[in-house]
Amino acid sequence: MDKILEVSNLEVEFQLHRKKFKVVEDISFSVNMGETLGVVGESGSGKSITMLSIMGLLPWTARVTSGSVTFKGIDLLEDENITKVRGKDITMVFQDPMSSLNPSLKIKTQLTEVLIEHEKLSFNDAYSRSLQMLNLVGMADAKSVMERYPFELSGGMRQRVMIAMAMLCKPSLLIADEPTTSLDVTIQAQILELLRGLKEKFRTSVIFISHDMRIISEIADKVIVMYAGKIMEKSDRILFFKQPLHPYSKGLLMSVPDRKAGNSKRLYTIKGDPPNPTEFSKGCRFAPRCPYASKKCFEISPPLHQVKSSFVSCWLYSHERESVR
Ligand SMILES: Nc1ncnc2c1ncn2[C@@H]1O[C@H](COP(=O)(O)OP(=O)(O)O)[C@@H](O)[C@H]1O
Ligand SMILES: [Mg+2]
Numbered sequence: 001m002d003k004i005l006e007v008s009n010l011e012v013e014f015q016l017h018r019k020k021f022k023v024v025e026d027i028s029f030s031v032n033m034g035e036t037l038g039v040v041g042e043s044g045s046g047k048s049i050t051m052l053s054i055m056g057l058l059p060w061t062a063r064v065t066s067g068s069v070t071f072k073g074i075d076l077l078e079d080e081n082i083t084k085v086r087g088k089d090i091t092m093v094f095q096d097p098m099s100s101l102n103p104s105l106k107i108k109t110q111l112t113e114v115l116i117e118h119e120k121l122s123f124n125d126a127y128s129r130s131l132q133m134l135n136l137v138g139m140a141d142a143k144s145v146m147e148r149y150p151f152e153l154s155g156g157m158r159q160r161v162m163i164a165m166a167m168l169c170k171p172s173l174l175i176a177d178e179p180t181t182s183l184d185v186t187i188q189a190q191i192l193e194l195l196r197g198l199k200e201k202f203r204t205s206v207i208f209i210s211h212d213m214r215i216i217s218e219i220a221d222k223v224i225v226m227y228a229g230k231i232m233e234k235s236d237r238i239l240f241f242k243q244p245l246h247p248y249s250k251g252l253l254m255s256v257p258d259r260k261a262g263n264s265k266r267l268y269t270i271k272g273d274p275p276n277p278t279e280f281s282k283g284c285r286f287a288p289r290c291p292y293a294s295k296k297c298f299e300i301s302p303p304l305h306q307v308k309s310s311f312v313s314c315w316l317y318s319h320e321r322e323s324v325r
Contacts, residue, residue: 023046108130114165
């Protein structure tokens with residue numbers, strides 16, 4: 001399979017009030033053509049920061065301090081390279097569409113601008129392609145939506161506009177950062193179905209970020225689990241949901257509400273909270289919340305190593321280690 005994105009040993013550091021701290025470390029993964037990578041982890045795990053560094057959109061207080069990001073063989077950490085592909089061949093959809101849509105411009109202006117800028121189309125051609133894309137993302141009454149302002153649309157409609165905008169130039173890679181989190185369950189399901197359909201139609205690779213294991217199980221081909229700025233587990237989707245290895249992954253899976261059990265069953269929750277990046281410990285960062293933690297876990301950080309076909313960062317599996325990376 002063709003690998004289109006490769007991230008190796010990515011590390012991002014913030015500098016606030018002269019204090020430096022790393023928020024993500026040792027992040028390595030790849031995405032193949034047409035594949036969906038699911039990225040899961042509690043809030044604050046470093047999922048968005050990882051994606052923003054790929055897109056060259058980190059806040060000015062943050063910078064990539066080591067590692068590489070290669071897209072179709074080009075180095076995306078070079079400003080001039082990422083600016084060429086961003087919004088065209090790699091696009092991003094965020095949780096809150098209002099943060100990306102311009103509140104004072106009509107939808108037609110915002111959609112056509114993308115094609116006028118990236119594909120140098122005339123307004124009329126850009127308009128018909130935009131209208132076509134709005135229809136394709138299942139927007140009812142697309143013509144009248146083109147004439148409206150973002151505030152005149154519902155949350156679900158705005159997210160459809162964002163997805164249409166992200167798909168206009170038929171990107172090779174779409175990064176969707178919690179795109180359904182602020183939507184209600186029915187709309188959430190529609191948006192997921194839409195993304196699945198678009199991915200098939202255009203063979204777009206997708207990185208889908210969510211803190212919701214159920215969504216990841218529905219959409220991903222492979223999964224990475226992030227915690228406190230590191231990858232805890234990396235696996236094929238089927239294998240992961242059949243046999244999660246890391247205690248953190250198991251905890252996340254046990255926290256998923258069981259629809260069949262209704263409300264009668266009390267939900268498992270992982271005790272405690274994730275650490276703040278300024279207070280990362282030297283051992284395994286999950287150790288303080290881990291029911292299996294031993295003395296070694298608090299002292300030495302476990303490397304991500306291969307166990308059967310998965311990769312896991314946990315000393316519980318050190319005897320099963322096949323190769324370290
Ligand atoms: N602008 C910022 N300034 C300082 N710290 C930040 C900023 N943005 C994110 N962080 C910190 O970086 C860590 C990772 O954040 P983020 O990538 O947004 O997590 P996630 O997307 O997994 O919820 C968090 O601890 C967060 O507090
Ligand atoms: Mg986030």
